[in-house]
Amino acid sequence: MPDERLAAFRQILETAAGPDDILVSRFIAGQTAVGLAQQLLEIIRAWRTEAPGMTGAGLALALATARASPRPRPPQVVVSGPMSASVPARLTSGVAVEVIRSATTSLLIASFAAHGARDVVREVARAVDRGVQVDLLLEESTQATAAFAALPRGVRIWHRAEAVGVLHAKLIVADRHTALLGSANLTDRALSDNIELGVVLRDPHVVEPLIEHFHWLLTPENNVMRRA
Template sequence: MMERLPGLLAKLARRLPTDRLTDYDAALRAAEGPEDQALDQFAAANPAAGLTHHLDAIRQAWREEAPGLPGTAIALALTTAMAPEASETERSIQLVVSGPVSPAIPVRLTGGVTVDVIRSARESLLIASFAAFGVIELVSELRLAVGRGVRVDLVLEESTAAARAFTTLQNGVRIWHRVNASAPGVLHAKLIAADRHTALLGSANLTDHALGMNIELGVILSDPLTVGRIVDHFRWLTSPEAGVLRLVWTT
């Protein structure tokens, strides 16, 4: 009978983002065998979609096919299985969700990713949202970003009064609205772009429910060429010659 363990490890290596693979590698290396309680603790501490499901399957195959192998050997097999032929595009796109998670595909959670992207900025942050409400943690992160010299542009829909969520911010922040708020259509884009290297695109508005409880879906882009084009598009939207967005607040 064909062994399942190598196939499970290869499948995991193809589907998980690099940071998740690093977490798995560390957990497996710390385990003496498939019954090690350290693996139970790892699964409990990492409830993101896919982790427990994949780990359970690997542990079951491990105990059935190679129970004498230590965790270091399984970790080595996982590292070997990491597909070197995987394209840079595949590695530069990761899925993000809010709300319920499933074992169908490994993802990261929107609230945590939002903070990570903001913290990764060193020069500029470009943020667009249809609505904004609450998000105290996000506002605090933006304040810290401004403090380290990051220029922040908030492109917001005026009809939802989204700008009110950011009234406590000072210095280094600019807020943009559509030139004609009464014209048909709305600003519906949701974007957080750090410098020109990372962008979060998705369905989630900047609200506590959207970042944590709603059923939302998005992607993280880590391809500087693609992110740069997105940033350039929004810079054009804010330019006087475009006549699309107007500056309504600068500090």
């Protein structure tokens, strides 16, 4: 709901005795923006059903509180290869560097293959220099470790502990707040030229369970991943 319409609605609510107040009905009937009247009717319906004894001033305060609460940023589409105007998107190469750069305490990166990707390797090295703990989960059969050979000491590299299956995930997680996941490996072609698709998640409520899953995979007792 637009901020100015919400402010006007809250002003009406301040003097409303209840959900059936005539001023509220008139305000809703006067809305011409597509879908806005229906949104307001849903609020009134919930008010009438869930808290009919609450005053309009109480509902206005509840709406103001909800509006002031931090809201997670929506997922962002990222692509490699040709870009169209159909979907707002950013290139994988730039977003990967941005996510790595945002890490302040921890960085978890998983990739099936790795080759070149100098900008990514450079940003990982800078993250190590500023004290970020880096975990690289790489597929051993693709010799992906070689791409990160120049990284400073302290980077933890992990491979699959068992011969069954491969590590095929592609993931970059900064701290517990931002995750880039998609189809692109950490190769020059995948980050820029191939047709790849991914998404950036910036909602900690979504990112935290994801990182907890990978921490479980790295726990030695679970015998899923091993240090290289």
